Amino acid sequence: MEIVLAIGIGVLVSSGVWLILRPRTFQVVIGLSLLSYAVNLFIIAMGRLKAEAAPILSAGGVGDPGRYADPLPQALVLTAIVISFATTALLLVVLIASRGLTGTDHVDGRELDR
Amino acid sequence: MIAPVAVPLFASAMMLVLGGDRRTLNATLNVASVVVLVAIAIALLRGADASPDGLLGVYRLGDWPAPFAIVLVVDRLTAMMLLLTSVLASATLIFSLARWHRVGAHFHSLFQLLLMGINGAFLTGDLFNLFVFFEVLLAASYGLALHGSGTVRVTTGMHYIIVNLVASLLFLIGVSLIYGVTGTLNMADLATRIPAIRAEDRALLEAGAAVLGIAFLTKAGMWPMCFWLPRTYAAAPPPVAALFAILTKVGVYIILRLWLLLFGDHAGASAHFGGELLLIGGMATIVFGAIGCLASQDMARLAAYSVLVSSGTVLSAIAMGPVDMTAGALYYLVSSTLGLAALFLLIELIERGREPGADLLAVTRELYGEEDELDDAKGTGIAIPASIAALGGAFICCTLVISGLPPLSGFVAKFALLTAALNSQPDSIPIAAWIFLVILILSGLATLIATTRAGIHALWASPDRAIPSVRLVEIIPIVALILLCAAQTLQAGPFMRYAQAAAGSLYTPHDYLRGVLGAENVIQNTRREPR
Numbered sequence: 091m092e093i094v095l096a097i098g099i100g101v102l103v104s105s106g107v108w109l110i111l112r113p114r115t116f117q118v119v120i121g122l123s124l125l126s127y128a129v130n131l132f133i134i135a136m137g138r139l140k141a142e143a144a145p146i147l148s149a150g151g152v153g154d155p156g157r158y159a160d161p162l163p164q165a166l167v168l169t170a171i172v173i174s175f176a177t178t179a180l181l182l183v184v185l186i187a188s189r190g191l192t193g194t195d196h197v198d199g200r201e202l203d204r
Numbered sequence: 205m206i207a208p209v210a211v212p213l214f215a216s217a218m219m220l221v222l223g224g225d226r227r228t229l230n231a232t233l234n235v236a237s238v239v240v241l242v243a244i245a246i247a248l249l250r251g252a253d254a255s256p257d258g259l260l261g262v263y264r265l266g267d268w269p270a271p272f273a274i275v276l277v278v279d280r281l282t283a284m285m286l287l288l289t290s291v292l293a294s295a296t297l298i299f300s301l302a303r304w305h306r307v308g309a310h311f312h313s314l315f316q317l318l319l320m321g322i323n324g325a326f327l328t329g330d331l332f333n334l335f336v337f338f339e340v341l342l343a344a345s346y347g348l349a350l351h352g353s354g355t356v357r358v359t360t361g362m363h364y365i366i367v368n369l370v371a372s373l374l375f376l377i378g379v380s381l382i383y384g385v386t387g388t389l390n391m392a393d394l395a396t397r398i399p400a401i402r403a404e405d406r407a408l409l410e411a412g413a414a415v416l417g418i419a420f421l422t423k424a425g426m427w428p429m430c431f432w433l434p435r436t437y438a439a440a441p442p443p444v445a446a447l448f449a450i451l452t453k454v455g456v457y458i459i460l461r462l463w464l465l466l467f468g469d470h471a472g473a474s475a476h477f478g479g480e481l482l483l484i485g486g487m488a489t490i491v492f493g494a495i496g497c498l499a500s501q502d503m504a505r506l507a508a509y510s511v512l513v514s515s516g517t518v519l520s521a522i523a524m525g526p527v528d529m530t531a532g533a534l535y536y537l538v539s540s541t542l543g544l545a546a547l548f549l550l551i552e553l554i555e556r557g558r559e560p561g562a563d564l565l566a567v568t569r570e571l572y573g574e575e576d577e578l579d580d581a582k583g584t585g586i587a588i589p590a591s592i593a594a595l596g597g598a599f600i601c602c603t604l605v606i607s608g609l610p611p612l613s614g615f616v617a618k619f620a621l622l623t624a625a626l627n628s629q630p631d632s633i634p635i636a637a638w639i640f641l642v643i644l645i646l647s648g649l650a651t652l653i654a655t656t657r658a659g660i661h662a663l664w665a666s667p668d669r670a671i672p673s674v675r676l677v678e679i680i681p682i683v684a685l686i687l688l689c690a691a692q693t694l695q696a697g698p699f700m701r702y703a704q705a706a707a708g709s710l711y712t713p714h715d716y717l718r719g720v721l722g723a724e725n726v727i728q729n730t731r732r733e734p735r
Binding site (some may be wrong): 118129135136137162166169178181184187188191 | 332335339343346354358361366376381
């Protein structure tokens, strides 16, 4: 499971980095989204991967913490998802405004001369 | 203690509920909230200074014990930064009341949210909570940077948003790496656990800290992560740009706090991790900023490059320093932030004669300022020379503060820094101190040349006729900021004592740890042997 997740995060990050270096604003947005997915997966991975373990202690005793998943990264990921969703929405609005004002979707607001 | 976060939150919520269109009401609420914030910050400052260990107290959200829940901590450094923020906010707010708050929607609520984010970032004692407050202040600053719209503002605002989103992702990666290694996010708890990290995990921890550091340094504007800054600051509306002068200082504050807490002398094998890079980067930032000052041909961009010089100076001073140096850096931080904010506000007044419409401001500022239209006070009545004289006098004062010439506070700050650098070792002067000395003095010279050139160009050598209509409400905040710099000079002794105490407690964080975690936890954790 670890190797699959690691490869997945790696592919997401590399495509994301490639895309945010592209000149069009839409590519940048998609790149940022991919990067934020990768980061979310990474946070989960940092809480150790564990199958079939609940993040909530069962009733009537603490027990062995090794049998439970770490709840904290899950809370962090929830927060991170909400924040990155909101900022991406904000960025989209700005992109559309920029498209309207400059007439191009180039990040610098002007086309290169060909 | 939670009031610096709660007051702006409630104020902005009230504004949104009452409707963003009722500007008078919103402005009243905003002013009231800022005044309350100043009062709270003064109370916290006095409290923190009066308490024996410099730690006013720890606020536990939900009253959970410390390593498990989020804590807010007020010590001397936090109280100082809170006061600086609220003073700056009141000055820029009063300035914006003259005109700028009308050029776009929701100025007042965004302003309050920005204050909430900044105050929260200063107060929090938890890494992930810090991320949340950072996002709050960044989201508000995106809105404010775009305030007033216009092509230039939207384009640079977009660059600003993208750069900061990437930095936020790096922030998250760093936080989760640190969590993965240490299993905690509480800063004080981290500080006690880092010396006991196993050797094979240490590389992972340091990688996490480095990624985290890059995120903060992007916000602090350290070279080579600073190329977004001058354009954004120059294009932002002037009151917003003046308030943004504190945003880079938020990054600097976090570096100062976390670096000394997590990687101070007591951190075992990781002590002073990354210090050399911070020093080199800080110095490179000063050089880049100074060259940028000399090269910039309009005043807003000149001020934006001065922001870089200022944060570079603070960063390299933090990296060099024993306690004296850090105290000097704190003094410099306050004085340069006040001076830069005054300069940003002043530039708008000086350049006002050139541009009639608010939307044109940003566009024409991109061009070389050939069309100076300021009046040279010949036969146009008595009011105009007064306003020119006021602007000119204020400009000279700003120049003195920023370039570090006597008699204002910039000189005292640089003097304190240089004295500390040269006296850091009893018998010899380290080579880094020499380089720092040369760079600091040359950067002062460069700023002086650049500002003088711009000042002569704008205020003296302008044959065209146009009356810069300056209202009293706009000049008062500038004068107040400059007077604060003057007061900082007059009260340099008490202020330096306070800064020394703040820096001292940063270097010996036992009081901080004990305050946050409770005495028994600290002892238990520090006794834990490396496994």
